[in-house]
Amino acid sequence: MTVVGEVLDSVVVGAGQAGLAASYFLRQRGIDHVVLDADAGPGGAWQHRWASLSMDDVHGVADLPGSPAPGRSERAARDVVPDYFGAYERHHRLPVVRPVRVDRVDDDGGLLVVRAGDRTWRTRTLVNATGTWRRPFVPYYPGIGTFAGEQLHTAGYPGAEHFAGRRVLVVGGGASAVQHLGELAPVTDTLWATRRPPVWRSDDFDEAAGLAAVTAVEERVRRGLPPTSVVGVTGLALRPQEQQAARLGAYERLPMFDRIEADGVRWTAGAEAGRDERVDAILWATGFRAAVDHLAPLNLRTPQGGIALVPVPGNVQGATTAVRDPRVQLVGYGPSASTIGASRAARQAALAVSRHLATAAA
Numbered sequence: 001m002t003v004v005g006e007v008l009d010s011v012v013v014g015a016g017q018a019g020l021a022a023s024y025f026l027r028q029r030g031i032d033h034v035v036l037d038a039d040a041g042p043g044g045a046w047q048h049r050w051a052s053l054s055m056d057d058v059h060g061v062a063d064l065p066g067s068p069a070p071g072r073s074e075r076a077a078r079d080v081v082p083d084y085f086g087a088y089e090r091h092h093r094l095p096v097v098r099p100v101r102v103d104r105v106d107d108d109g110g111l112l113v114v115r116a117g118d119r120t121w122r123t124r125t126l127v128n129a130t131g132t133w134r135r136p137f138v139p140y141y142p143g144i145g146t147f148a149g150e151q152l153h154t155a156g157y158p159g160a161e162h163f164a165g166r167r168v169l170v171v172g173g174g175a176s177a178v179q180h181l182g183e184l185a186p187v188t189d190t191l192w193a194t195r196r197p198p199v200w201r202s203d204d205f206d207e208a209a210g211l212a213a214v215t216a217v218e219e220r221v222r223r224g225l226p227p228t229s230v231v232g233v234t235g236l237a238l239r240p241q242e243q244q245a246a247r248l249g250a251y252e253r254l255p256m257f258d259r260i261e262a263d264g265v266r267w268t269a270g271a272e273a274g275r276d277e278r279v280d281a282i283l284w285a286t287g288f289r290a291a292v293d294h295l296a297p298l299n300l301r302t303p304q305g306g307i308a309l310v311p312v313p314g315n316v317q318g319a320t321t322a323v324r325d326p327r328v329q330l331v332g333y334g335p336s337a338s339t340i341g342a343s344r345a346a347r348q349a350a351l352a353v354s355r356h357l358a359t360a361a362a
Contacts, residue, residue, distance in 0.1 A: 006122075007124065008032055008034060008122065008123040008124070009032045009033055010031055010032070010033040010123055010127060010353050011033060011035075011114050011121050011123040011125075012026070012033060012127040012129055013036050013102050013127070013128050013129060014035075014044070014128070014131060014332075015085070015098070015129075016043075016044025016045055016131055016342075017085075017342045018131065018336070018342035018343070018345070018346055019035055019127070019129035019331070020035070020064055020089065020094060021331070022127045022129055022331050022346040022349055022350060023035045024064070024065045024066070024092055024094065024346070025347050026353065027092065028350070029350055029354050031353060031354065035095055035096040036097055036098075036116065037098040038099055038100065038101040038102070039098060039099060040098060040099045041082065041086070042082050042085040042086035042096075043078070043081055043085050044082075045131060046082055046085070048078070048133065049077055051159055052076075052159045053076065053077045054075060055074070055075055056074060056241070057077070057179070058077050059175065060340075061077075064088050065343060065346070065347070066092075067084075070084050100116045102115070102116045102294045103116055103117065104294050105295055105298060106297045106298075107297070107298060107325075108122070112124070112126050112327060124357060124360065127346075127349050127353065128292065128329065128333070129342070130290075130332075131290075131337075132289060132290055133155065133288065135289040135293075136153040136155040136156075136287075137153075138151075138284045141257070141258075141260050142259040143260040143261055144260050146261060147261070147262060148263060150280070151281070151282045153284045154172075154180060157180065157283065160183040160187045160188070161187065163188050163280075164187050165188060166280035166281050167188070167190070167191070168188055168190050168191070168279065168280065168282075168283055169190075169264075169265060169277070169282045169283070170191070170285055171286060172287065173195060173196060173198050173236075174285065174287060176285040176287070177192065177285035178198075178238065178242060180285055181242070181245050182239075182241055182242030182244075182250070184283075185248045186244050186248065190245075190250050191254060191277060191279065192250065192252070192253050193253070193265075194254075198236050198251075198253060200236050201236060220334070224303070225305065226290075226304075226305045227290065227306060227333065227337065254272065255267070255270060255271070255272060257277075260282075264276060265282075290307075290333055290337075292333070295328070298322075298324075298325055300324045302324075307324075307330060308322070308323040308324070309323065310322075317344045318345060318348035319335055319336075320345050320349040321352050326352075327356060331346050332345070
């Protein structure tokens, strides 16, 4: 086993939007730290997005602290954002170490021990900024293993051309499903199934509506429940690039099927009972879960299954400190799980780290 360096004041896990912002604010406060990133290069989850996702298509990239984000263009987001992140790392001389995939974090006599293979870092505090990309979620349905066609999660979406000439079932009621249907419907036959009827947003999504959505997520996290997606509670809206798919009927939603068969899906109950639909591929746009399994040894989860965070009065996106262990900050989790929220929460996390270190030293 290799023990890397002396005892650090903090370790940041993840170098996406949240991790880089956290590192920036920790450096501002003179806190000795490293950033451990599982990828070989900068860009966080953006470098793994599908090639057809342009900067015109993304729902927004927030500014990193002190650096304006790139604007809209036809360039692929998976090229533009990693370039932006990489330049930011270099300009601010952020202490990113990669590739390092953290396996677990242990408590050892008051210090946190971050383990990655045969390497170990010892630290007084931890800022977890691992996001969700590495934990795509696919629900279980009877017969899922018998399907003879292709099943993919949106995390591995290869582009619309891959499905040309095939009938595709898109499963999921969020913005990702809407976006993928927008790409797929003009080039192939599609079906759409969701657990609940989609909530379409016809009004302008103003600041008050955004605050209400984030507050709803913060309330779940405060109660120790698993967080829902911030985007998932804001409602759906069609953008100009999805209007063609709408004219083709792509957003005529079906309720969820009851079982999967070798050549498609079947409804056995409800209004659609007896209905069969043959499909060649299933695209699971069913979201992600927080990538926090490496924190399991710290026993941060509540009986309800989430990690409870200490609320910050007047700042719903500032909840970052784990209730069960104040040494641990979670950025990009729960109410801060958006590019804007992650950067805002990173400032609060750095402040919490600074306060904890000062208290421990007193």
